[in-house]
Amino acid sequence: MTSPAPVRVVWSREMLAYDFGHGHPMTSERLDLTIRLADSLGLLAAPGVDLVGAQIASDDLLQTVHDPAYVAAVHRASVDGTPDLAFGLGTTDDPVFPDMHEASARVVQGSVDSALAVWERRAMHAVNVTGGLHHAMPAAASGFCVYNDAAVAIRALLAAGAQRVAYVDIDAHHGDGVQAVFWDDPRVLTVSLHETGRGLFPGTGHAGETGGPEAPGTAVNVALPSGTGDAGWLRALDAVVPAVVRAFAPDVLVTQHGCDTHGLDPLTHLRVTIDGQRRAAELLHDLAHEVADGRWVALGGGGYAVVDVVPRAWTHLIGIATHHPVDPESKLPEEWRALVRERYGRLGPDQMTDGRDARFSPWSAGYDPGDDVDRSIRATRAAVFPTLGLDPDYD
């Protein structure tokens, strides 16, 4: 009897170099606190877990998605700190930092290695919480993202023989970079569930964005009203994602778990809880087993409540992916809380739950045309379900 393939968790201390600095929302303190929490709960040394770092991706690999001129500009900025605004480098969102190229390319390699390990069955699932840098464009840094690790990983899967890849992005912001890369590629389904672009960066991700002329129905966008909480967010996820992913029948599922949907996130206006985020991760895990024979690559993404949200959200994600789910009722280890006290001079969260039940009412129970969340869901279903052979009302 062979034992099941391990679950790959991407991490090494070198990954902390992807850091826009203390005081910038994308400080790598968020990753440090996450990994310390997962470690103190025993997840990283658990049976069947393969903890691996990553090398620096080659320029050739990066250029499967990014323009050579952009990669060259990142190299230059990385060496001498010179901004290059034509490529989005040196802005408030994307300031230049030392070794920016190396740090960003390492994140990419971590996601590519994860994708190939899952594809080749060397790993059951893979998680890279340093990845999910979904705003990076082929020729520009954007929204705290330098290289688009998700898009490069998907390109690597296609090159390795995958026929169809589904990408599901549950970050509060629209997954615009990944959508742009695969806009006209019928082999890749991109699904993004996010706060409406009316009030939030990057301003795109409307229901009517459904893919290019060669790939109709392969972009799916659910733009939720600001203020949406667990019940609405999970209802929307459940009403759209499983149906479109099943209809697309992917070989692999790649997911982005930006946790800036939380009510405490300083940059967005959704009101999801840790319990809602955990339930979403479970749903996507189950979906990967159902539709892609378990081939699942889970990435991080946004999340700027550095102490209160990111470590718990992604520790749950790691727990689910490694098949060692963390009991929501568990207390956070005292050593982790002491570190927070020492670093931030305040108390961090003490439980792995926000005390919510993450319940929602499924679409099949009926919809309310007077409800803003339901109207958003309905708009997405009407825009894209028929192209995928689904009924907007009954599937």
Ligand SMILES: [Zn+2]
């Ligand atoms: Zn985000």
Ligand SMILES: [Zn+2]
């Ligand atoms: Zn599993």
